[in-house]
Amino acid sequence: MRRPLIVLAAGVALAIALVPTFGTNFAVTFGFQFLIWICLALSWSMFSGNSGYASFGHGVFFGIGTYAAAAMLRSTDMPFIVALLVAGLVAGALALVVGLAVFASPRFAGDLFGLITLAMAFIVMTVVSNVAFLDGGTGVFVREHTADSWIGSDTRHLFIVAALLVALCGAAAIAAANTRWGTALRSIRDDESVAESLGVPTYRYKVVTFAISGALAGLAGAPQAVFLGYVEVGAVFALNIPLFVIMMAILGGMTRWWGPVIGAALVVTLREALLGLGSAELAQVIVGLSLVVVIALMPHGVSGFITRLTPARTIKGGAR
Structure with a gap:
């Protein structure tokens, strides 16, 4: 794990050192949104990508984290x-309860x-809309409660x-x-019944990983609440x-x-780039078509294609 951790730490340190200092307001704002999407994609893939259980409710944990942070900052x-x-604890607790059940x-x-996680989104939306502490149907104003704080005074701090x-x-x-934890999750994806017969505690791995995945998405929701300034369902x-x-x-793969x-x-x-053309619908169509093309030509995603083009010695020893 040493090499990928070093690469990750170096990349994050470089981004923190350069973007807030030399980036324009647009670059910092775009960079913040990009980083939040990375958090969501990584946290989703950590569970669903490894276990094969495709969750369509990952946005729920992000949303409940956003609302939990907004409610705390307001009240x-x-x-x-x-x-x-x-935000992380509330989202993780929700994921834990759902996973246990x-x-x-x-x-x-x-x-x-997948259908259960999708239904969970509608249930949580309804609950949040009717709980006064969270939303109550009126939304939550956050900007006025954070304007004088470090986190709300500059988008660079959010970055x-x-x-x-x-x-x-x-x-x-x-x-x-790169650990036995991931190996156990991938054994669930390959054949869960065989994994259980070999002594893998599949229930425990699924519940714990799903809770961690949800908690990470909830953490990403907290700075998003400050960035939005006004949170609504x-x-x-x-x-x-x-x-x-x-x-x-x-x-990505x-x-x-x-x-x-x-x-x-x-x-x-x-x-x-496509939104710059002035059509959100066209942007979604082209992004969707791009997904179809990648699936057809690169079944293991762009990362799999890059790995095939890279000499084996450069990816050996934990580069995965």
Whole structure:
């Protein structure tokens, strides 16, 4: 794990040193959004990419983390770091409860698991809309409560927080790719019944990893609440969020920890460039067609294609 961790740390340190100092306001804002997408793609792929259980509700954990942080910042005088931790804990707790219930039965696997996570999104949206502390149907104003704080005074500070979260998500993804934990998850993806017969505690691995995945997405929601300034259900729990996350993971390739990073870079950059043409619908169509082309020509994603072109000696010893 040493080499990929060093590469990850160096990349994050370089981004923190250069972008907030020399980047324009647009570059910092774009960079922040890009880093948040990386966090979501890495956290989704850590569970779904390794285990084969495709979750369509990953945006729920991101959204509940956003709302938890927004509620804390609006209703208390706690510093942002507390709101950040609360966002991760609430999202992780929700994922833990869902995992304990769903993974207890082998019937909730495959496509049915995806449908359950999708239904979870509508349930959580309804609850948040009717709980006054979270939203109550009016939305949550965050900007006025953070304008005088370090985190809310400059988007560059949000960029630094997002970069540190990328480091955390990346470290978790590297661990899932290079340890027995990841090997157990991939054995579930290959054949869960065989994995169980060989003594792999599949239930425990699925529940714990799903909870960690949800917690990481919730952590990413905290700086997003400050960035938005005003949090409302329709935007935070939009269904296009998990769909874009899945697209990023597939485009980049889920067999390598850094694949979702490549996918996030491609989707975010392509979408931003196409939005400049003035048509959001055209941007979505072209991004979708790009996904189809990559799946047809690169079944293991862009990262798999890059690895095939790279001499074996450069990827040996944990570069995955």
